[in-house]
Amino acid sequence: MFSVFGITDPAIWMGYALAIGLAIACVIYGALNWNKGGRNHGS
Amino acid sequence: MAVDPAVTIILVLVYVVITLVLGYLGYKKTIHAEDYLLAGRDSHPVIIALSYGATFISTSAIVGFGGVAANLGMGLIWLTVFNIGVGILLAFVLFGKKTREKGAETRAITFPDLMGKIFKTPKLQFISGIIILLGMPLYTAAVLIGGARFLETTLSISYTTALIGFAVIVALYVIYGGLIAVMYTDAFQGAIMLIGMTILLVLTYIYVGGVTAGNTALAAMSDLVPETLASQGMTGWASMPELGSPIWFTLITTLVLGVGIGVLAQPQLVVRFMTARENRALNRAVLVGGPFILMMTGVAFTVGALTNVYFYQHMGKIAVDAAGGNVDSVIPLYINTAMPDLFVIIFMLTLLSAAMSTLSSLYHTMGTALVCDLWGRGQTCAMSLRANQIGCIVMMVLSVVLALAMPASIIARATAMFMGLCASAFLPAFAVGVYSKRPSRAGAMASMLTGAFIWFFYTVFIHTAEAKALGISQFLTGSVTILGAPWTVIDPLVIALPISLIVMIVFQLRERSMEGKSRA
Numbered sequence: 187m188f189s190v191f192g193i194t195d196p197a198i199w200m201g202y203a204l205a206i207g208l209a210i211a212c213v214i215y216g217a218l219n220w221n222k223g224g225r226n227h228g229s
Numbered sequence: 230m231a232v233d234p235a236v237t238i239i240l241v242l243v244y245v246v247i248t249l250v251l252g253y254l255g256y257k258k259t260i261h262a263e264d265y266l267l268a269g270r271d272s273h274p275v276i277i278a279l280s281y282g283a284t285f286i287s288t289s290a291i292v293g294f295g296g297v298a299a300n301l302g303m304g305l306i307w308l309t310v311f312n313i314g315v316g317i318l319l320a321f322v323l324f325g326k327k328t329r330e331k332g333a334e335t336r337a338i339t340f341p342d343l344m345g346k347i348f349k350t351p352k353l354q355f356i357s358g359i360i361i362l363l364g365m366p367l368y369t370a371a372v373l374i375g376g377a378r379f380l381e382t383t384l385s386i387s388y389t390t391a392l393i394g395f396a397v398i399v400a401l402y403v404i405y406g407g408l409i410a411v412m413y414t415d416a417f418q419g420a421i422m423l424i425g426m427t428i429l430l431v432l433t434y435i436y437v438g439g440v441t442a443g444n445t446a447l448a449a450m451s452d453l454v455p456e457t458l459a460s461q462g463m464t465g466w467a468s469m470p471e472l473g474s475p476i477w478f479t480l481i482t483t484l485v486l487g488v489g490i491g492v493l494a495q496p497q498l499v500v501r502f503m504t505a506r507e508n509r510a511l512n513r514a515v516l517v518g519g520p521f522i523l524m525m526t527g528v529a530f531t532v533g534a535l536t537n538v539y540f541y542q543h544m545g546k547i548a549v550d551a552a553g554g555n556v557d558s559v560i561p562l563y564i565n566t567a568m569p570d571l572f573v574i575i576f577m578l579t580l581l582s583a584a585m586s587t588l589s590s591l592y593h594t595m596g597t598a599l600v601c602d603l604w605g606r607g608q609t610c611a612m613s614l615r616a617n618q619i620g621c622i623v624m625m626v627l628s629v630v631l632a633l634a635m636p637a638s639i640i641a642r643a644t645a646m647f648m649g650l651c652a653s654a655f656l657p658a659f660a661v662g663v664y665s666k667r668p669s670r671a672g673a674m675a676s677m678l679t680g681a682f683i684w685f686f687y688t689v690f691i692h693t694a695e696a697k698a699l700g701i702s703q704f705l706t707g708s709v710t711i712l713g714a715p716w717t718v719i720d721p722l723v724i725a726l727p728i729s730l731i732v733m734i735v736f737q738l739r740e741r742s743m744e745g746k747s748r749a
Contacts, residue, residue, distance in 0.1 A: 192444030195468035201306035208313040212519020223508025
């Protein structure tokens with residue numbers, strides 16, 4: 187049976203993949219917008 | 230207990246001293262009411278992120294929901310998805326910046342004050358304050374219980390002593406240092422939580438034989454699911470419950486949606502956005518916040534589920550049975566039996582941090598709601614610092630009394646209840662309020678009152694878990710709930726929030742169309 191790190195239920199391993207993916211998205215968002223929204227850059 | 234008491238006491242003392250020193254720094258920086266209430270609107274992004282994250286994640290998330298994961302399995306990871314996607318990304322990007330702008334524009338200093346000023350009526354400040362004072366003590370008591378239970382087992386002191394001692398230490402720095410002290414200590418506590426949860430994850434996977442081996446062992450335990458859970462749809466600890474079963478409804482509607490969405494309109498978190506001077510501080514905070522939350526709830530839920538493997542291998546029992554049937558005791562028991570002595574202390578500090586960081590913000594929000602938003606509503610809220618301090622003390626005492634009266638296995642449920650109430654009552658009005666140039670005042674009032682009323686009604690009369698515990702429906706109608714399945718397992722939020730949202734939208738559209746007609 188197909189499994190990801192021992193987890194066979196896709197609804198579980200997809201949850202993990204999405205949680206990790208979203209955390210990475212936060213890092214990318216923060217890095218790309220690091221200097222946006224300053225006092226001289228408008229909001 | 231095997232932990233050396235001398236080492237424990239020294240480390241706890243060092244921790245308490247650092248916390249109190251940070252609290253003192255906050256006290257020194259607190260000159261005006263705006264410092265006490267809003268940290269002077271000039272917080273550093275890392276402090277905002279760690280403070281938001283540490284406030285967001287309490288002992289409820291680690292002990293309460295970790296215990297729920299031990300009981301119901303890894304499906305709870307979907308709550309982490311919501312915690313990051315909704316609680317961080319949506320919250321900061323969609324709501325955070327707008328909230329900061331509106332807060333700065335109106336000079337609002339508390340969440341109810343913001344609502345009152347956006348909608349230009351002190352009535353909304355009053356209603357928001359009342360809802361906070363009705364719902365927040367429940368959550369505060371749950372956080373207190375989580376911290377006290379762990380102190381009780383780790384330090385071998387009585388539960389009542391642990392509860393009161395814990396409540397008083399936190400109150401000390403909140404009362405003197407206000408929000409600056411709260412945020413400084415939050416950031417320190419957030420850093421400890423990050424260290425503690427990382428070690429917990431690594432050690433747990435080492436104990437169960439590695440990632441793949443541990444997960445496989447957990448999946449193989451599906452035939453050990455107790456009959457009471459299996460008959461309600463549970464299929465195992467590494468798989469989702471049967472779609473549409475009572476456990477599926479509880480997992481998805483109460484835990485994942487209720488807590489996942491509920492976080493958006495929590496007054497103690499919304500205030501964090503108003504402490505930023507510029508929007509870029511919030512952008513930067515997202516970078517820290519996402520990974521932080523992953524390491525908190527993601528780890529708590531994973532480790533919670535895996536405790537079944539550990540307890541089965543060592544005691545021949547599933548986790549909840551090993552903990553004597555009390556879901557709230559699973560994580561403390563696991564830490565105390567499985568982890569090395571030093572880590573027991575580190576984890577105790579992690580939990581203390583989680584509880585203290587949340588508790589401090591709740592005291593602060595409740596105290597200011599009592600003083601600024603109820604007593605001093607409609608004024609500029611330039612109440613004396615002393616008045617706000619007294620407000621914090623009153624709410625602390627109330628929460629301790631409530632915590633002593635609350636039953637066992639209540640932590641996760643009380644947390645979900647508070648978050649459900651916040652979302653049902655506040656979210657639609659708050660969202661329209663920060664985004665619309667002319668938000669409907671009548672709509673906000675109707676939406677908040679409808680959301681709160683339906684949430685209370687559903688909780689008391691329909692949702693079995695609470696209706697049974699409260700006993701009001703039984704007393705008035707002669708039956709535990711007034712409706713049958715599946716309504717009895719659907720969380721009140723899932724009903725109350727859409728209705729509250731519809732009410733807000735209808736009022737908003739009606740007012741806009743009337744404005745259009747009068748202009749024409």
